[in-house]
Amino acid sequence: MISFENVSKKYDDGTYAVNTFNLHIKEGELLVLIGPSGSGKTTTLKMINRLIPLTEGYIKIKDKMISDYDIHELRWDIGYVLQQIALFPHMTIEENIAVVPEMKKWEQKEIDHRIDELLHMVGLEPKTYRKRLPSELSGGQQQRIGVARALAANPPIILMDEPFSALDPLSREKLQDDLIELQKNIRKTIVFVTHDMSEALKLGDRICLMRNGGIVQTGTPEELLQQPVNDFVREFVGVDHAEERMVDVRGLVKSANPEEMDNLPIVPSRVPLNEILSLLGEHEQLAVQDMDEIVGTIDRQGIIRTLSRQMEGMK
Numbered sequence: 029m030i031s032f033e034n035v036s037k038k039y040d041d042g043t044y045a046v047n048t049f050n051l052h053i054k055e056g057e058l059l060v061l062i063g064p065s066g067s068g069k070t071t072t073l074k075m076i077n078r079l080i081p082l083t084e085g086y087i088k089i090k091d092k093m094i095s096d097y098d099i100h101e102l103r104w105d106i107g108y109v110l111q112q113i114a115l116f117p118h119m120t121i122e123e124n125i126a127v128v129p130e131m132k133k134w135e136q137k138e139i140d141h142r143i144d145e146l147l148h149m150v151g152l153e154p155k156t157y158r159k160r161l162p163s164e165l166s167g168g169q170q171q172r173i174g175v176a177r178a179l180a181a182n183p184p185i186i187l188m189d190e191p192f193s194a195l196d197p198l199s200r201e202k203l204q205d206d207l208i209e210l211q212k213n214i215r216k217t218i219v220f221v222t223h224d225m226s227e228a229l230k231l232g233d234r235i236c237l238m239r240n241g242g243i244v245q246t247g248t249p250e251e252l253l254q255q256p257v258n259d260f261v262r263e264f265v266g267v268d269h270a271e272e273r274m275v276d277v278r279g280l281v282k283s284a285n286p287e288e289m290d291n292l293p294i295v296p297s298r299v300p301l302n303e304i305l306s307l308l309g310e311h312e313q314l315a316v317q318d319m320d321e322i323v324g325t326i327d328r329q330g331i332i333r334t335l336s337r338q339m340e341g342m343k
């Protein structure tokens with residue numbers, strides 16, 4: 029869907045914000061770009077919709093060079109969600125959401141219908157919120173509107189730059205959960221920037237870890253946890269001694285019929301992290317044994333979420 033081929037961004041002062049970046053982002057995946065501050069995440073994101081021009085290499089969207097797209101087409105067909113203050117303060121919620129559909133000259137009836145649909149989608153009652161101003165919403169609600177606005181004209185690609193990082197932990201967790209649910213239904217290609225590993229683990233189908241404008245490692249959450257390519261990844265991922273860490277999976281167990289569990293590997297309710305990660309590389313689900321009894325199953329998403337929550341707790 030989005031391909032970076034030897035992409036670099038060099039500023040006039042000689043700084044390489046991004047250096048020989050190669051990545052293929054697949055259709056329908058949520059790709060997380062993560063890395064320390066200044067590692068080039070925002071620059072990488074903004075080069076996709078040409079908010080920042082690249083200086084070397086090229087980026088293709090659906091096999092077409094971004095330079096060959098009409099700039100409006102490119103901006104309107106790529107949703108963009110920023111950390112904060114992205115809503116127009118003097119426009120009501122409905123006007124904020126309608127920006128791109130209006131530029132695309134949708135019919136008013138169609139726009140109205142879409143606004144209701146989007147507000148429902150992000151969990152805000154249209155009757156209550158359509159006519160409000162952004163200042164009359166909480167931070168979390170404003171970010172929801174930011175997401176709704178980015179989705180408004182149904183773009184196939186969404187770019188999100190630390191969209192939840194200014195929120196309190198509870199709102200952040202709620203918006204992350206909702207994004208996961210939403211993505212199950214809409215299956216957009218999402219590029220999501222964060223500097224928070226617990227968020228990356230929770231949301232990412234794949235994670236691309238950047239440092240100094242380059243890629244250190246790209247892989248699934250399990251791959252980064254289990255096969256970090258070097259100490260930088262190991263430290264960033266924060267699981268130094270995966271083989272020694274134990275995970276308690278009792279809270280995650282879902283009940284299942286005995287037949288469903290017939291061919292699943294069995295793990296105890298307290299398992300070394302490493303073991304569970306390697307089993308989850310090969311199996312969608314595992315059966316859990318507690319006190320000599322098979323109590324149910326656990327799945328990949330449950331484990332990743334638990335890990336992510338544990339890391340949140342360690343901060």
Ligand code: ADP
Pocket residue numbers: 039040041043044045046063064065066067068069070071072
């Ligand atoms: P991140 O989003 O990962 O924090 P950025 O993409 O914003 O990183 O920045 C990457 C690097 O590019 C940083 O070292 C930053 O200082 C540098 N940079 C950003 N904008 C400019 C600019 N206009 N001129 C020179 N260097 C810049």
Ligand code: MG
Pocket residue numbers: 069070071
């Ligand atoms: Mg940034």
